[in-house]
Amino acid sequence: MNQNGNNLISIQNLLVHYDLGGGGLLDRITGGSKVRRVVKAVDGVSLDIKKGETLGLVGESGCGKSTLGKAILRLTEPTGGQVFYNGKDLAHLSQGAMRDERRNLQMIFQDPYASLNPRMTVGQIIGEPIRTFNLSNGGNIDAKVQDLMETVGLSRRFTKRYPHEFSGGQRQRIGIARALAVDPEFIVADEPISALDVSIQAQIMNLMEKLQTEKNLTYLFISHDLRAIRHVSDRVAVMYLGKIVELADAKTVYREPLMPYTKALISAVPVPDPQIEAKRTRIILKGDVPSPINPPSGCHFNTRCPYAISECKRIEPSLVEIKPKHYAACIRISPEHPHIEENEKAGLGRVGN
Amino acid sequence: MNRLTYIGLAIAAVFILTAIFAPLIATHDTTAQNLMVRYALPSATHWFGTDALGRDVFSRVVFGARISLEVGIIVVVVSAFIGIILGAVAGFYGGFVDKFLSGYIFNVFLAFPGLLLAIALVAFLGAGLGKLILALCIIGWVGYARVMRGQVLKVREYDFVQAARALGASNFRILFTHILPNAIQPLIVQASLGMAGAVLSEASLSFLGLGIPPPAPSWGTMIEEGRGFDILYNAPHVLFFPALAIALTVLAFNFIGDGLREYLDPKQRKR
Numbered sequence: 001m002n003q004n005g006n007n008l009i010s011i012q013n014l015l016v017h018y019d020l021g022g023g024g025l026l027d028r029i030t031g032g033s034k035v036r037r038v039v040k041a042v043d044g045v046s047l048d049i050k051k052g053e054t055l056g057l058v059g060e061s062g063c064g065k066s067t068l069g070k071a072i073l074r075l076t077e078p079t080g081g082q083v084f085y086n087g088k089d090l091a092h093l094s095q096g097a098m099r100d101e102r103r104n105l106q107m108i109f110q111d112p113y114a115s116l117n118p119r120m121t122v123g124q125i126i127g128e129p130i131r132t133f134n135l136s137n138g139g140n141i142d143a144k145v146q147d148l149m150e151t152v153g154l155s156r157r158f159t160k161r162y163p164h165e166f167s168g169g170q171r172q173r174i175g176i177a178r179a180l181a182v183d184p185e186f187i188v189a190d191e192p193i194s195a196l197d198v199s200i201q202a203q204i205m206n207l208m209e210k211l212q213t214e215k216n217l218t219y220l221f222i223s224h225d226l227r228a229i230r231h232v233s234d235r236v237a238v239m240y241l242g243k244i245v246e247l248a249d250a251k252t253v254y255r256e257p258l259m260p261y262t263k264a265l266i267s268a269v270p271v272p273d274p275q276i277e278a279k280r281t282r283i284i285l286k287g288d289v290p291s292p293i294n295p296p297s298g299c300h301f302n303t304r305c306p307y308a309i310s311e312c313k314r315i316e317p318s319l320v321e322i323k324p325k326h327y328a329a330c331i332r333i334s335p336e337h338p339h340i341e342e343n344e345k346a347g348l349g350r351v352g353n
Numbered sequence: 354m355n356r357l358t359y360i361g362l363a364i365a366a367v368f369i370l371t372a373i374f375a376p377l378i379a380t381h382d383t384t385a386q387n388l389m390v391r392y393a394l395p396s397a398t399h400w401f402g403t404d405a406l407g408r409d410v411f412s413r414v415v416f417g418a419r420i421s422l423e424v425g426i427i428v429v430v431v432s433a434f435i436g437i438i439l440g441a442v443a444g445f446y447g448g449f450v451d452k453f454l455s456g457y458i459f460n461v462f463l464a465f466p467g468l469l470l471a472i473a474l475v476a477f478l479g480a481g482l483g484k485l486i487l488a489l490c491i492i493g494w495v496g497y498a499r500v501m502r503g504q505v506l507k508v509r510e511y512d513f514v515q516a517a518r519a520l521g522a523s524n525f526r527i528l529f530t531h532i533l534p535n536a537i538q539p540l541i542v543q544a545s546l547g548m549a550g551a552v553l554s555e556a557s558l559s560f561l562g563l564g565i566p567p568p569a570p571s572w573g574t575m576i577e578e579g580r581g582f583d584i585l586y587n588a589p590h591v592l593f594f595p596a597l598a599i600a601l602t603v604l605a606f607n608f609i610g611d612g613l614r615e616y617l618d619p620k621q622r623k624r
Contacts, residue, residue, distance in 0.1 A: 102520065103521065107516070109516055111512055115512035128520055
């Protein structure tokens with residue numbers, strides 16, 4: 001998949017904060033929260049998505065990866081920052097202008113059971129975007145819908161059927177056909193395979209790759225499945241508690257991760273060879289992901305990081321290019337000292353940022 | 354559907370057919386007085402007997418079904434329509450709109466005891482079929498609005514609604530093709546229970562003399578006319594038959610409502 005350095009989408013310091021209230025006078029009297037509680041689902045993400053690539057976005061549940069995907073498409077309203085597409089800032093477009101842009105920006109949803117209206121036939125579902133954008137009329141819509149169904153590997157005869165008559169994999173194909181109906185340029189695939197069986201997962205991933213080559217699509221592929229991400233992505237962004245902590249080529253992230261969090265994440269992937277699996281050492285993190293409500297100060301990972309030092313609680317690390325095209329957000333590594341284990345042995349404290 | 358639902362449907366069918374074909378079923382003119390046969394007991398000529406003015410109770414009960422059905426249907430349709438629209442708007446737009454609608458409008462209407470408000474309204478507006486229907490709509494719509502708001506709040510979070518938004522569908526389209534058809538089911542239950550409620554409220558108001566003025570054959574008015582110790586003792590049929598009609602009708606719609614609730618509950622239904 002080509003990478004000509006051409007950015008399709010450029011995200012600048014995107015924020016999605018939810019104010020849960022609290023901290024006011026009335027809250028004190030009524031025994032509510034004494035501090036203002038803010039969920040920082042996406043907390044200052046900057047990311048470029050190149051034309052024609054698949055950018056994988058990984059992270060644990062609740063780290064904000066789906067929210068980021070939805071905020072790009074304005075399905076969740078961002079509370080700050082910009083999303084540039086074709087020279088326009090999607091985050092600040094009016095609702096009407098945003099609707100016009102949706103022709104080029106589509107989404108594939110996680111749950112193929114919930115994302116199709118149970119009271120519409122498959123033909124109506126796939127035809128809906130064609131109708132909303134007046135891309136075709138009358139019998140042409142039916143023909144186009146049938147073509148789309150064929151493209152995603154469904155029989156043309158199924159247009160009159162309802163979603164509940166299909167299996168999960170077939171439904172996901174319907175969801176993909178619906179996203180393709182408007183000939184988009186960019187698709188956010190929000191955990192498109194997590195709800196499917198492993199054998200079906202491969203089919204859907206292969207279908208998505210085939211469509212990418214045929215239609216020159218750009219994907220933001222969101223998943224918590226590291227193997228799936230490695231399989232489909234050109235580049236991978238690792239997210240932790242609302243922030244991007246590492247970004248590099250897919251191979252690099254898996255072969256030589258720099259961030260302690262990414263290392264732990266990669267080591268959690270089981271190896272399908274029992275002998276290697278038994279011998280290899282895994283990095284087990286302490287505790288759970290902290291709540292995104294008022295997350296830890298400084299580096300959000302400092303509460304679980306085996307290499308955390310006192311500065312980590314104060315300084316919010318920014319994403320720095322540690323090696324060529326390999327970015328990480330950690331104050332204990334720098335381009336001169338990229339390996340945290342060696343820095344630890346050498347007794348180096350803060351080296352970066 | 355259980356047996357009670359079928360019984361409910363059967364009684365409701367009889368009630369509706371009676372109302373439609375009342376002129377064919379009734380044996381006498383509902384307002385024709387015959388003072389010679391006051392308080393006559395049920396007989397071959399007067400199946401349900403006669404009342405204080407010698408009017409045929411059977412014919413009056415039959416025509417009473419018309420009034421009840423008319424009130425019931427208009428009240429349910431009008432209040433469901435208003436309630437569905439306002440509830441859907443409150444649930445769909447949320448934020449300030451919802452705060453205003455459900456905080457100030459819905460809650461104020463919910464705070465009034467329904468029938469008392471209806472009595473006050475009728476006392477203020479004056480008696481008559483139209484005014485009675487208006488009063489019942491004013492107390493009735495808020496129930497639909499509340500249920501609809503809750504349903505829309507639930508359905509609008511479904512992925513397919515987000516999908517429709519992602520596909521560039523307008524708010525109007527999202528609300529009417531994606532949310533409403535998936536949110537309306539409990540409203541069907543609410544409507545059939547509302548039908549029972551409207552019939553009962555009409556009878557109550559007419560009984561209190563605040564509903565449909567005589568000589569129109571409203572079941573509530575007929576009960577009021579059959580009230581009193583000597584009448585009850587000597588001619589119980591005057592009160593019994595309209596009361597039975599009300600009880601059966603209300604019971605029928607409640608059975609239907611319960612049956613529908615069970616039938617439409619996805620947890621109790623195999624797909």
